[in-house]
Amino acid sequence: MKILDSKAGALTNFEVLDLLRSRGAGTDPTRVIASVSPSEFKVFDYLENSAACNQTREIIQKFVDACKKFDLAKAEILNIINTRPSSGVEVYQIIEDCDIRMEEDTIHELVETINQILPSHQLTNETADENNEIEETAEENNEMTS
Amino acid sequence: MFFLSEIEHTLRLPPYLLNRPLNEAIKGELDSTFLDKVIEKLGLCITVYDIQSIEGGFIFPGDGASTYTVMFRLVMFRPYEGEIISARLQESTKDGLRLSLGFFDDIYVPVPLLASPVHSEPDPRLKDSVTWIWEYDGQNYPIDGADEIRFRVHNVSYPPIPLEQEEEASDKKAVKPFAPMVITGSLDGDGLGPVSWWV
Numbered sequence: 001m002k003i004l005d006s007k008a009g010a011l012t013n014f015e016v017l018d019l020l021r022s023r024g025a026g027t028d029p030t031r032v033i034a035s036v037s038p039s040e041f042k043v044f045d046y047l048e049n050s051a052a053c054n055q056t057r058e059i060i061q062k063f064v065d066a067c068k069k070f071d072l073a074k075a076e077i078l079n080i081i082n083t084r085p086s087s088g089v090e091v092y093q094i095i096e097d098c099d100i101r102m103e104e105d106t107i108h109e110l111v112e113t114i115n116q117i118l119p120s121h122q123l124t125n126e127t128a129d130e131n132n133e134i135e136e137t138a139e140e141n142n143e144m145t146s
Numbered sequence: 147m148f149f150l151s152e153i154e155h156t157l158r159l160p161p162y163l164l165n166r167p168l169n170e171a172i173k174g175e176l177d178s179t180f181l182d183k184v185i186e187k188l189g190l191c192i193t194v195y196d197i198q199s200i201e202g203g204f205i206f207p208g209d210g211a212s213t214y215t216v217m218f219r220l221v222m223f224r225p226y227e228g229e230i231i232s233a234r235l236q237e238s239t240k241d242g243l244r245l246s247l248g249f250f251d252d253i254y255v256p257v258p259l260l261a262s263p264v265h266s267e268p269d270p271r272l273k274d275s276v277t278w279i280w281e282y283d284g285q286n287y288p289i290d291g292a293d294e295i296r297f298r299v300h301n302v303s304y305p306p307i308p309l310e311q312e313e314e315a316s317d318k319k320a321v322k323p324f325a326p327m328v329i330t331g332s333l334d335g336d337g338l339g340p341v342s343w344w345v
Contacts, residue, residue, distance in 0.1 A: 005152040006188055008219055016148050016192065016221055023193075039182035040193050042249035043223075050232065075226065082147060083230050083296070085337070089344055093298065093337040094230055 010074070013052035013082045014060060020044045051084035054119035063117045070102070070110055084118050087111060147225050150195055151188050154217045155179075156202075161210045172200060172216060180220060182249075184326040186304045189224030190250060223250065225299045225329060232341070233331075235291040240266065240276050245295060245331065252325040259300060259332040260289075261339055280339065287343055294341050297331035304328075 020043065023036050036044070047053070060081060067077050076095050085091045088107050091114075092098045098107070157179075163171040173194060180191045197218040205212050225231060233245035233253055242260065245253040257264075266276045267288075280287045289295070304327055333339045 001156075002154045003151065003185075003188065004154050004217070006149075008150040008152045011148040011150060011221060013147060019193065019195070019221070037177065037181055039249060043192050046248040075229075079230055083232060087337075087344065090230075090296075090337040093296075093335055096228070 010078055012055075012060060012078055013047050013050055014055040014057075016043070017047040017052045018057075020047070051082065051118070051120075055081070059117060059119065063113070066113050066117060067110075070106065080114065081118065084114065084120070085111070086115060086120065147223060147229065147231065148192065149189070149222050149224050150219050151185075151222050152198075152217065152219050154215065157214050157216050158209075158211050159214060164212075168200065169197065172197065172214065176216070176218060184304070185222070186326075188220075189222040189302075190327060192221045192223050192249075195219040195221050225302060227299055227301065229299045230296055230338070231299065231331075232294040232296050235289065235295055238276055238278060238289065239274055243278065243289065243295075243333075245297065250327075250329075252327060253297070253329045253331050255297060255331045255333055259330070259334055261333045261335075280343075287340075289340060292340070292342070295333070296338050296341060297333055298335060298338060299329060300332040301330040302327065303330070 020036065020040060023040075063081065064077060067080075072080075072095065079094045080091070083090070083094070085094060088104075088111055091107055091111060095102065102110070155176075157172060157175055159171055159175060163174070166174075176194050176197075181193065182191065184190050195218070197216060199217045200214050201216075202214045203212050231247070233247050235243060236246040236251060237244045240257075242254060242256040244251070245255065247253070260278060261280045261282075264278055264280050266278050278289045280289065305325070307326070308324060337344055
């Protein structure tokens with residue numbers, strides 16, 4: 001066995017998830033038929049539960065374009081796409097020498113960009129749905145009373 | 147987390163696979179040889195990305211099987227130092243934490259790399275298990291298995307394969323199976339640790 005190129009390309013979690021999906025991995029019922037091995041399924045389960053489950057190619061392309069003005073390293077953009085930080089504290093960990101390279105305003109702008117372009121992950125999704133439901137029922141109540 | 151690696155491998159195709167179409171047979175052989183195995187310096191092989199070329203098909207004298215030289219790309223799981231990953235707590239002992247990604251279990255966070263200051267409390271339910279609690283601003287934050295834990299990759303090591311099995315007859319604990327790839331993580335930093343601490 002000869003290693004020709006150990007770093008032929010970096011993949012985002014979404015790309016690996018897409019690859020497994022195209023092989024036929026799905027959630028629960030299809031497990032028996034798909035030509036995907038059990039170990040690949042474990043990876044699929046992990047990725048489905050991470051921030052990658054709601055992403056698409058267009059979203060990722062859009063995000064990479066929006067990040068050009070922040071002067072981030074490729075690895076940092078990859079890490080952000082994979083973990084989808086939703087606050088300044090989390091972004092601070094990902095970016096090396098964050099306090100030297102970026103000021104507070106820039107960090108805030110980056111968090112805004114992330115929140116707008118990248119779809120949120122399960123935990124925040126549930127609370128967002130609940131908030132939407134509460135707002136909708138409040139609106140209905142208001143309409144009925146007025 | 148995931149990288150593509152290009153590999154060239156001399157693959158021996160056993161005769162009982164001769165009735166299958168070549169691509170399928172080669173993919174099956176590659177899967178059984180590489181999938182879920184750790185290659186040193188490259189990481190854990192997740193899946194075969196694509197097969198770029200198949201050459202050869204020679205039959206060596208005295209052998210019934212044909213040998214092919216295959217060039218293909220594998221998706222490898224190889225976190226780099228400084229990457230932030232979310233994982234679940236698998237066990238918590240006096241030496242530190244052990245986290246799991248579902249497909250990869252050997253992620254250790256030793257005590258010096260836990261968020262500081264921290265103290266431990268023995269867990270009443272499980273023997274040998276210890277709950278780690280972080281003290282910040284007068285409040286106690288325990289690390290329990292409720293939600294995902296974010297950690298930073300501190301180090302990825304590939305310990306050499308042991309030549310002899312250690313005999314631990316005196317110890318009642320079972321000998322841990324050999325882990326070819328070990329990730330050391332760190333929870334020391336803002337934004338790291340259970341997600342609920344920072345949301």
